[in-house]
Amino acid sequence: MVKIDLKRVDEIIGRYKGEEGVLIQLLLDIQNELNWIPREAITQISERLRIPKSHIYRIASFYKAMSLNPVGRxxxxxxxxxxxxxxxxxxxxxxxxxxxxxxxxxxxxxxxxxxxxxxxxxxxxxxxxxxxxxxxxxxxxxxxxxxxxxxxx
Ligand code: FES
Structure with missing residues (x-):
């Protein structure tokens, strides 16, 4: 079971709160920090920034620089x-x-x-x-x- 630092995810989301059109940069920041984008992070983004999960998944699956599966160092x-x-x-x-x-x-x-x-x-x-x-x-x-x-x- 991969441990996910959700507090860190929360801090990253906090950087962008209230800003428009930040989703890609926010996802890249999470990718850089955790080396992948966990489902729990997508739920947090969706709830805090009121962006539909389906839209976040679409973006995260489109960019090769982002991974929805854990990737080791x-x-x-x-x-x-x-x-x-x-x-x-x-x-x-x-x-x-x-x-x-x-x-x-x-x-x-x-x-x-x-x-x-x-x-x-x-x-x-x-x-x-x-x-x-x-x-x-x-x-x-x-x-x-x-x-x-x-x-x-
Ligand atoms: S079969 Fe070609 S490198 Fe392994």
Whole structure:
């Protein structure tokens, strides 16, 4: 369960109270602060600024810079393309899921990591490949998983 700092959301909304046309900036501020826009934040905005929730959801889903799902401070991409699969990527994924105590597609409760699978990162000869925040790790083994994660404590 991801913990949400609703007091912080309240402070951000307070900055814009009484101003017209601030929704996008307000949502961006919440995105920057929490790294995503929780449902509870949308309810707070709707109630305090009297903006229909449906309109807020429309805006938040339209902009790529905004996420309605929790996103960790670090994003791990694990390649499960054919070449990486053959070289043992499923075992790496199992080890990652076990270490982080989440499933692929989820975010850790402390918001540190999000784990995503991808299909090919274009460097198949390095497989299995893991990318964390844009840093590539090639020929990854299960034994390397903890060391990689520790770099992002
Ligand atoms: S299949 Fe993994 S990089 Fe291509």
């Amino acid at each position: 670090h994003t791990i991409q694990i390649c499960l393309g054919t070449a990486c699969q053959v070289r043992g990527a499923p075992k790496i994924l199992d080890r990652m899921e076990e270490s982080l105590r989440i499933k692929e597609g989820e975010t850790t409760s402390d918001m540190r990591f999000s784990l995503r699978r991808v299909n090919c990162l274009g460097c198949c000869a390095m497989g299995p490949v893991v990318v964390v925040d844009g840093n590539y790790y090639g020929k990854v083994t299960s034994a390397m998983v903890e060391d990689i994660l520790e770099k992002y404590e």
